[in-house]
Amino acid sequence: DAMVIQNPRYQVTQFGKPVTLSCSQTLNHNVMYWYQQKSSQAPKLLFHYYDKDFNNEADTPDNFQSRRPNTSFCFLDIRSPGLGDAAMYLCATSGVRGNTEAFFGQGTRLTVV
Amino acid sequence: AQKVTQAQTEISVVEKEDVTLDCVYETRDTTYYLFWYKQPPSGELVFLIRRNSFDEQNEISGRYSWNFQKSTSSFNFTITASQVVDSAVYFCALSEAGGNKLVFGAGTILRVKS
Numbered sequence: 001d002a003m004v005i006q007n008p009r010y011q012v013t014q015f016g017k018p019v020t021l022s023c024s025q026t027l028n029h030n031v032m033y034w035y036q037q038k039s040s041q042a043p044k045l046l047f048h049y050y051d052k053d054f055n056n057e058a059d060t061p062d063n064f065q066s067r068r069p070n071t072s073f074c075f076l077d078i079r080s081p082g083l084g085d086a087a088m089y090l091c092a093t094s095g096v097r098g099n100t101e102a103f104f105g106q107g108t109r110l111t112v113v
Numbered sequence: 114a115q116k117v118t119q120a121q122t123e124i125s126v127v128e129k130e131d132v133t134l135d136c137v138y139e140t141r142d143t144t145y146y147l148f149w150y151k152q153p154p155s156g157e158l159v160f161l162i163r164r165n166s167f168d169e170q171n172e173i174s175g176r177y178s179w180n181f182q183k184s185t186s187s188f189n190f191t192i193t194a195s196q197v198v199d200s201a202v203y204f205c206a207l208s209e210a211g212g213n214k215l216v217f218g219a220g221t222i223l224r225v226k227s
Binding site: 048102106 | 148150155156157158159160163204214215217218219220
């Protein structure tokens with residue numbers, strides 16, 4: 001049974017058109033993460049929530065925003081996607097900070113045309 | 114600053130061969146956590162193992178084994194008798210105690226041929 005679910009699996013958006021990716025979890029974990037993974041690269045953390053506390057990585061572009069309306073759901077909003085934002089976006093959860101494993105969803109592959 | 118290096122970009126083996134994936138890390142923290150994840154073609158990252166910095170015991174799980182050596186800052190992963198289903202990208206990662214950021218290595222593509 002999937003525990004971290006990302007929708008959609010594939011998303012095509014137009015250059016500059018806002019897009020939202022969604023993530024839900026059934027694990028009741030406190031922490032939710034969004035990672036960006038470009039082709040043949042390692043995943044890179046964009047931001048994370050510890051409960052409702054939002055933590056942005058210093059090098060995450062302003063173009064990327066996130067919302068976490070409740071424990072189960074987290075959204076990634078890309079306000080004006082550029083061609084360079086085409087990537088796999090991975091959502092993950094963990095029970096507590098740092099010292100437990102993160103569980104990842106299957107990812108959403110974003111294409112910008 | 115934390116850094117994880119996986120020097121092997123790609124490894125190809127024939128089924129039933131043993132293969133070792135190397136991971137070297139850098140951190141100034143005395144307490145930290147090391148992880149290995151598998152990323153099959155379907156895309157999700159599958160957790161394989163977590164090890165904290167105070168536990169240098171090697172671990173074996175079926176065909177998988179891990180060798181953690183603080184003296185060389187290495188956390189290597191061996192697959193014994195590899196199978197085609199082991200073909201994937203394998204990532205080594207590091208996080209600091211109390212932190213949230215998983216710092217990943219560049220990944221090693223493992224191709225197991227029948």
